[in-house]
Amino acid sequence: MMHLIEGGGKRLRATLPWLVGKAVGDSHSGLLDIGAAIEIVHNFTLVHDDIMDDDDTRRGLNAVHIEYGLPTAINAGDAMLAIAFERLVGAKGLDHKDVGAMVNRLAWMVRRVSEGQQLDIEFEDRIAVSEEDYFEMIEGKTAVMFLTCAEVGSRMAGADDETIQCMADWGLAVGLCFQLMDDLIDVLSDSDTLGKPAGSDLAQGKRTLMVIHALSQSDSSELDNLKAVLGKGEDATQEEIDLGLLALNKIGSVDYAREKAEMYHSKAHACLDRLPDSPAILALRELTDYQLKRIS
Amino acid sequence: MMHLIEGGGKRLRATLPWLVGKAVGDSHSGLLDIGAAIEIVHNFTLVHDDIMDDDDTRRGLNAVHIEYGLPTAINAGDAMLAIAFERLVGAKGLDHKDVGAMVNRLAWMVRRVSEGQQLDIEFEDRIAVSEEDYFEMIEGKTAVMFLTCAEVGSRMAGADDETIQCMADWGLAVGLCFQLMDDLIDVLSDSDTLGKPAGSDLAQGKRTLMVIHALSQSDSSELDNLKAVLGKGEDATQEEIDLGLLALNKIGSVDYAREKAEMYHSKAHACLDRLPDSPAILALRELTDYQLKRIS
DSSP states (O other): OOHHHHTOOOOHHHHHHHHHHHHHSSOOTTHHHHHHHHHHHHHHHHHHHHHHTTOOEETTEEOHHHHHOHHHHHHHHHHHHHHHHHHHHTOTTOOHHHHHHHHHHHHHHHHHHHHHHHHHHHHTTOSOOOHHHHHHHHIIIIIHHHHHHHHHHHHHTTOOHHHHHHHHHHHHHHHHHHHHHHHHHHHHSOHHHHTSOTTHHHHHTOOOHHHHHHHHOTTOTTHHHHHHHTTOGGGOOHHHHHHHHHHHHHHTHHHHHHHHHHHHHHHHHHHHTTSOOOHHHHHHHHHHHHHHHOOO | OOHHHHTOOOOHHHHHHHHHHHHHSSOOTTHHHHHHHHHHHHHHHHHHHHHHTTOOEETTEEOHHHHHOHHHHHHHHHHHHHHHHHHHHTOTTOOHHHHHHHHHHHHHHHHHHHHHHHHHHHHTTOSOOOHHHHHHHHIIIIIHHHHHHHHHHHHHTTOOHHHHHHHHHHHHHHHHHHHHHHHHHHHHSOHHHHTSOTTHHHHHTOOOHHHHHHHTOTTOTTHHHHHHHTTOGGGOOHHHHHHHHHHHHHHTHHHHHHHHHHHHHHHHHHHHTTSOOOHHHHHHHHHHHHHHHOOO
8 A cells, every 4th residue: 555655756636635725714724634535545546547557667666566466456455545535534623514525525536536537448449539528538537636635625724615616626727737748748758757658658549638639630641650559558669659659749739738738727827816825826826837847 | 336236146234234223223214325335335345356356257247357347347346435435425314423433434344344355365375374364354354344234233223332332243243154154155055056166265275264274184184185276276177176175074174164153153143132122133133044044
């Protein structure tokens, strides 16, 4: 259970509820516990996702199922999810009347993540995946976790409904930007920086926005290079992967996805602009900008 | 998520909280929801256990990972766990002040199941597993779920602390009896009745009480037949499995495990004897007896 956590990670989700709480009001003593619960859920999803996606490395370490074997990895993930709920209901200063709503929210989040992950799995075997499908998938798989951090943080800190909605919108936009950038980084970064093989999404047949965009440009001569590697899995050579990545660039799909990421980045900022300035808001602005700059 | 649930099963855990509630007092309107939550957790553990144990069939159906593939099976199990918590906090008539304790109890149960499952996994590669280790393992893997059903059922129905403890003791004893019988049934029943291959525990190297007992009888000439098949996995022939099962019988390990099951059966009855007779208590007595009679 500690393997990936000790590997580091950005720990964004651990910090966000507390930070959002600070940004909107008086904060709440339980928000670090709630952040811990969400971060544990996040790490649980990584343990299981690496099995589902057949990824061998994560955070520069062996994935848990590589290090400890498949049964232990499945089981460790399950226990982590249980511990997240234990941590949540044990949150400092959590009022009886709020426990049900909080547990419901965390459980809803986990279910939405599973639904997004399931779309991700099913898209690999489908040719026709639309942009709309893609955004539905990443909203579940990635963005609801940010949304939940922001919503729970502002609600627990005593914000009014309008402010809670504003922060939830920010979380959703940042989360969508985050996943778009995650897909871009897989294409643009190198394996050492990533802590996992670059271009692996392509070989695995992941329907990223770039791939969806490229496949819709039916007149491009570059498409064959993309189709040659898409979903080829472990049989894909490095040369094939590189040609596929180059195709995404030449077709303009990388730029297309980057523009979408920038659009959600702007949307996220527009939400923050509605709140009064404070050190916490400044941190949220930096965190929003960081999504576009990060390389891993 | 519905695959195994539609396959049937005994649905003991779904009914138990309500039945125990009836047996000790006024019952509670939320006990069927709570039973549903625990039954969903149980089914989630089956989905993941069949992957971990490499079992292909369950309830006469393909295991979920055989029917839908590994990624979907892992993901479906994860979502089921989330849904169980959603169901729990949505239980009819559940008081604000009880939600935290209930969620904590369900999460504790899931964690204890994972801990028991982990011991089960690790024992397969260990020669020296003691009876004490075995009982620690099955307490987590199996018995805490029955204990939780009984404890939660009696607590929600408003029983006093002594009665709650009495029912928790009953749940623990019935759960231990249940797992001992599960191990015995794998040895004594046939594949058609089981809905999965008979003797598979042996080939897989499971450290059941029978195997632990047999391995401790170092002077038996039958031991070689047991050791020849233990942990041989899919390479084990039916003849080798049959010889191994025969060895367990001849060494007296089957009788030994059955005596232990009968001991917990008596213990469970002793708990029920402390409560006043009622139709619900009669049902719990029958359910306790059923453990010794069931063949699948």
